[in-house]
Amino acid sequence: MHLRRLCGDDRVLTDRVDLEPYLTDERDYFRGAAEMVLLPRTTEEVSILVRACAARGVRIVPQGGNTGLVGGAASAEGEAVLSLRRMNRIVDIDCESMTMTVEAGAILANVCKAAEARGCLFPLSLGSSGSCQIGGNIATNAGGSNVLRYGSMRELVLGLEVVLPDGRIWNGMRALYKDNTGYALRHLFVGSEGTLGVVTKAVLKLFDPPKGTTTAFCGLRSVEAAIALFSLARRKVPGLLSAFELISGFSLEETCRHSGVAPPFKEEHAWYVLLTVSGGVDDAVLRDLSEDFLGAAFEQGLVDDAIIAESLAQSQTLWALREAIPEAEKMLGQTTKHDIALPLSKIAPFLAEAESRLLATFPDLMISVFGHLGDGNLHYNVCLPEVGSMGGDWRDSVADVVYSIVGQYNGSVSAEHGIGKLKRMLLRQHKTAVELDLLERIKASIDPDGQLNPGKML
Template sequence: MPGDTLIASLAAIVGDEHVITVAAEMVPFLGDWRGRYRGAARCIVRPANTAEVAAVVRACSAVGVAMVPQGGNTSHCGASIPDNSGQSVLVSLSRLNRIRDLDVPNNTMTVEAGCVLQEIQAAASREGRLFPLSLAAEGSCQIGGNLSTNAGGVQVLRYGNARELVLGLEVVLPSGEIWNGLRGLRKDNTGYDLKQLFIGAEGTLGIITAAVIKLFPQPNAVATAWLAIASPQDAVTLLGKLQAGFGAGLTACELVSDISLGMVLRHIPEAQAPLERSPWYLLVELSSSGDADALRVQFEDFLGDAMEAALVNDAVIAQSGEQAARLWDLRERISEAQKIEGFSIKHDISVPVSRIGEFLDRAGDALNAAYPGIRIVAFGHVGDGNLHYNQSKPEAGENASFMASQTDVNRIVHDIVHTLGGSISAEHGIGQLKREELQRYKSAIELDMMRAIKQAFDPKGLMNPGKVL
């Protein structure tokens, strides 16, 4: 079937206005937000519901045309960008944006894949509930993409990754069939947990169209503090003491290097340093269903003891929700500030929490020996061992040429991560960025099992080809 015939078929399914073929109108869909990947597509198709997604998949499958699912297009690894052949169809899920059900007694919400994460959070909040998945792109990322990459964010420490926040899925399979697994059950021991195959699969096994997600009671009290500390090892020690003192009340524990903060202060006009500068910082959040004043007093006592033990050099506790938001803004805008300085070599790695300090020491020494004067921007989720570990040159103009060193820099970083029993991708996925790296660090039997699953679900290889495997 010629390309124009396929486009006519797609238009008959979703309407002429929802099949985009004009080059200028396709531009926003064909490049990633980091400016690293740019692809081409036969067209952009924007179905409005699951039945239309299924019909689009059947039409493309019938003529052997590859499909690239796309949500909010905030991927860090190029997972939602097509290749340069211009032959694939990009399937945008942005019109699947309904909240189908909100079951407050069951603490669940059924949402379509195109729902923006922040809007889901707001809908839960209006009912006195919390959807805890929270990340910097929450104002534009969509839940389908969050689930397809098993997104993490800042509250994994207490609530888990996206994988732990899903009870059921609705998925359009590569055949065009619809699997309705939208069950809001905490216990369902009836064979293989099929939903987990699609979470983190980056659209290579099917297209997630809806999900049943978990909600939690909205905490009555929240305490947020910015701490100045001497080292990552002190951060790990503090984490253990916070967990012992507050248990599940420890919502987030974020590590920020002074280099990272300095970039935010330099490039984000409204940003202000909360304390005198320090080599490292921790952003800590506690939450509770109890009394806010009692939580604050307990936190102040804890910090007093930590300062006496020389684990904390200085601290500030937010006095209001607005102040807490400003502290979080310093953490969340690191990536934005780094982007302003140009390209950098980025790593989204995880190691056992106990080995965070060792990783930072070993990787820092190795990189500085290989690239004297290199600038290392390190920050991340110390509570779950996930660090964003990025390298660039101090002069922004040197970064474009520095990108040629990416393979060698990756080898230094990822080999150390692997030696420490870590992962080369903690929460951003594989996409096309780390596809070759996956081959290096996954065992042969793991790769064989992954290929077998891909073959079983997508024997024609039409669903987001060139990603992950």
């Protein structure tokens, strides 16, 4: 095979057994059909392989850790998967400039550990950190629980190296916090889901690790109380709030039942908030601030019960409950998930209207809600024990209801998971004609032949 001659036999997989891990999908919605997987070790090899595939009309699906939830790394027949997993080096850590240079295949957890070993912090926090890769995080503009304090991946990237659809290499590896020389090209590739180029390296922002951290878990009677609690927290602990997670009572109950972990409180509550306060002061000071803040919350009737973690272990246990929710949902039967964003003022009306409309039509549904309330990102997941008379298209029926209300409140149909194959039609339904025209023009100007990740996003 020509590609083997170009880069070596071990750079190209064609055996069906070897291909299998690259053809699976996290949700089992899509099944990959690529007949070969390319495994380059350098940017130059990526360039050679992309150029050779373009010359032969073989389209390429860039793939990171394959942990995406919208089919963004799923391949079709005749396409080649290009996996970055062998390009996983931590190239450099500059503690003076507070930057880190990594290859795109570096595992997120390894990047965080490498930064920590040098006394720095890379703050991206995801449930899939042990397997997702930086390139995929960049391609999907990953968010996670620390967006409130540090921003999403777009805010964490200073520079990129990208192989373009024609094989050219764009070197934008500038470790600069300020660079006002023309269009910020890196922003085209962050969140582009591999449709414009293959990210091969990145310069990432680092931060000073917080001197102290305090975690609190609160029981509340309503979503309105949770939003009021968030507003109070911003006033009482300004600049120190790093995470503010909303969890429905149903979600926590099912997670505790599935995991066997005792719930944080003896009494059940309709809603819960898990929050983290961190900053440049020690734990004792942060605990005092948190106690004052929660005391004010009790006085205002916003919180019915609350605990502050007494140790790192207890904090990790509380966060483990939050991270275990998706696994617990799998035990409830078939599930359809909606990664949405809404203005904070619209979250309570959305939840009330969505539940009312869904249960009126589908009374057997179970609704699990959790997410990053501080930045308006909810995971609105609907579970059905048995499809029964609802039929196989029940997910579409539920999605129509959910996304119509999201549009009504001027929200987003994808907050952090991307568009991929799953939400292509939703993108067309919820973007304006002008927005779609601009997206299509950008794609056509950079990848006129549709060489990279065809059938995704647009």
